[in-house]
Amino acid sequence: MSLLEIRNLSVEFETAHGLFRAVDSVDLEIDQGEMAAIVGESGSGKSVSMLALMGLLPWTARITADRMNFDGQDLLTISQKERRKIIGKDISMIFQEPMTSLNPCFTVGYQIMEVIKEHLGGTKKELEARAVELLGLVGIPAPESRLRAFPHQMSGGMNQRVMIAMMIACNPRLLIADEPTTALDVTIQAQILELLQDLQHKRGMALVLITHDMGVVAETAEVVNVQYAGQQVERQNVVDLFARPQHPYTHALLSALPERATGKRLPSIPGVVPGLLDRPTGCLFNPRCQFATDKCRSTPPALHSKVLCHYPLVDGKPTNNHPGVSSQGSSGQEALGGNV
Template sequence: MSLLRLRNLSVEFSTTGGRFRAVDQVDLDVDKGDVLAIVGESGSGKSVSMLALMGLLPWTAKVTADEMVFDGHDLSKMSARARRRIVGKDLAMIFQEPMSSLNPCFTVGFQIREALRIHLGMDRKAAQTRAVELFDLVGIPDPEQRLKAFPHQMSGGMNQRVMIAMAISCNPKLLIADEPTTALDVTIQAQILDLLVNLREETGMGLVLITHDMGVVAETAQRVSVHYAGQKVEEQPVRPLFRSPHHPYTAALLAALPERATDKRLPTIPGVVPGQFDRPKGCLFSPRCKFADDHCRKVPPEPRGPDLGLARCHYPLNTDERLAS
């Protein structure tokens, strides 16, 4: 049984112009010890889908799913009280914006000790010892003094490391890392990624890595789920995806990597991700796709089989269909 199983997950937000679907019929599976990377442009619904899983979206969001099962628990049918026993302990998340995720009114030490006290029942002394250990683990110097600091007294990179320490404090079964190394320099990025991978190997936790960095994906992930405009458009193991992408959007993302550029100018994807009022009738990527035809523009594609990377495309790349067209 999968550690995490999502089927037909959709998220809609109420706006002045109606309802906007930010996540559209997404399926995901994560097993114990699995490392799944979710990639895509800003506005692709990557973070929103995981926040829906955590139950952290505002009241304006309407979350629906055929299945939303974590470690045998149906999260869609759990009460808020029951979900709070799981979220933060067995299911944890490293948020993208540490300055807006940490409480400015309390020291970082108080916040991490509170998580240890509530979820693991530690007393003050044990929680302090564990907090020092965690700060040292994520590379925060002079941890005893840093625990006394407020978030505004620390840099963005330091606060990011505090968030990582809090997320791994209870040895979660599944860790969702939303751009975990954005505010860190290259050396610390490598240390943090090594830490997460080592924790996965030691504890068997699943890891969902949301990132824009395809280099991080290549080095860290086992499988890659590519999202566009709220939909999952492709999913493959890492090596097959880099070697033979099936969706034109995936191919365009990989072609934009500097190391793959064959010309002096990097290739780009024209246009922008569709919003609430400009969503195409057919394939959502069709206005930006150089292969799109009238059929693509009129008829929404269904996901293909696993042999084609579950590509949501009428004419997947690297197939006889594409070559014939």
């Protein structure tokens, strides 16, 4: 049995213009010690789906799912009180902005000790010793003296390390990292990712990494979920995903990697993720897809062997009797850029 199993998760928000579906039938399965990545642009519902799992969404959110099991427990039916016993302890989450995610009024030590005390208890001495140990573990120099430091006295990278220390304090079995490096310098990014990978290996925790950086995915993940506009468009293991992307969106994301660019100009995906008011009919990606056909514009695609597309790609070319398969190749990207 997998550690976490989510089936058909949807999250809707009540807005002034009606319901907005931020997450649309997403599945996620992760085993003990596995490392999964959720990839997509901003607004593709990556964070929202994980916040729904944690129970951290505001009251305007409506969460539905066929199944949401963690370690045999049904997260859909448990009470708030029971959920609080799990989150922060067995499932924990680190966030994008380390500078604002720590409370400015409390010392770093207090904030770490607080979570241990809440879930595991212990005397003040034990808590302090554990906090020092954790700070050392995440690579903070002179951890004893850092206990009494306030978040504003440390750098963003250091704060993210504190955040990690806080969230692994109770030995979670699943750690969700929501773009943990986005707000940090490039050199620090690599260090933080290395730290997360290292902790994951040593402790055998499962790790879900939310990111929009394909480079990060390639370096860290085993399984990758690609999300677009709230929908899960492709799910593959990392090697296959990079070698043989099947969804045009994945394909376009990978083409946009500087390392893979062949022409003089870096290819990009024209347009933006649709919002509440400009949701297209048919496939949600069709306005930005270089392979879109009339069928794509009218009929929403069904899941084809873990790919949400009418014409899954093979070697960068659409299959399934795509009408334009002979005339359009992988060079169509630039041509489309001019159209939009």
